[in-house]
Amino acid sequence: MRLEGLHHITAITADAPRNVDFYTGALGLRFVKKTVNFDAPDVYHLYYGDEQGAPGSIMTFFEFPAAAPGRHGAGMVHSVAWRVAGAEALDFWAARLEHAGRPVERGDDGAVRSSDPEGIGIEIVAADVPDPPLAAEAAGIPAEHALQGFDGVRTYALDPDRSRPLLDRLGFDPDGVLAGEQRRAAYTYDAAPAERGFQGAGTVHHVAWASRDEDHAAWRDAVREGGAQPTPIIDRTYFRSIYFREPSGVLFEIATLSPGFAVDEPADRLGQSLVLPPQHEHLRERLERTLTPVTNPR
Secondary structure: OOOOOEEEEEEEEOOHHHHHHHHHHHOOOEEEEEEEEOOEEEEEEEEEEOOOOOOOOEEEEEEOOOOOEOEOOOOEEEEEEEEEOOHHHHHHHHHHHHHOOOOOEEOOOOOEEEEOOOOOEEEEEEOOOOOOOOOOOEOOEOHHHOOOOEEEEEEEEOOHHHHHHHHHHHOEOOOOEEEOOOOEEEEEEEEOOOOOOEOOEOOEEEEEEEEOHHHHHHHHHHHHHOOOOOOOOEEOOOOEEEEEEOOOOOEEEEEEOOOOHHHOOOHHHOOOOEOOOHHHHHHHHHHHHHOOOOOOOO
């Protein structure tokens, strides 16, 4: 029983149109789904990913239009890393992000470090891994330079050793790499800044790790045995989920690999319209009137 790397990463935005412009325009991800937060239906839940909307590529956002900017601190993910094919792709992304008006730094390994317009850290790395690439088609981005799915996340922690027993139980190796049969991703701790963090626009809400459907209930048992307190299994239409906090404070989710995003709209029309779960369909007229107008760039 092994988790298959990252499933998705969910963050907060105060500006859905700007968010769409950056993640589809600058980063070239596909706009996969326009729906609402199932627990708070007055709030958008926007999904971006590869051409198929595959787990391992999915970046999602809740939009809270009045949200004040957050601040990254202990117990929070501060950066998201994507993979590319090699050094030429890194040069391409450094130039593209600079052209988009984003700050760019290059690491000793050539990695590109930047941020989205609300301050979530972005890293683009050339990783030598066997994972199949998860890429989207986008104007202005050659296929050989496209983002190929997540490489991992970076987290601030005060005492990461507290998290080691649970991470061991979940299958992370001593370097923080979670490797499944198909995909892998890194969970890296950095020393926390002195200032206390708080959630708001430009912060990550939770990170989700991918489980095979048949293993999902067993993972809930494993989490509980590892000392965490998982929620019951929750149906999110596109996957089933359990949630819990790891000891350093980050909210984890374990999400199933199926059924996927084509269960309620055709695969070739993903993200074209507002899709609501059955329990919120009666709110459609009001939501279409009150949610921020957002257009799929395709």
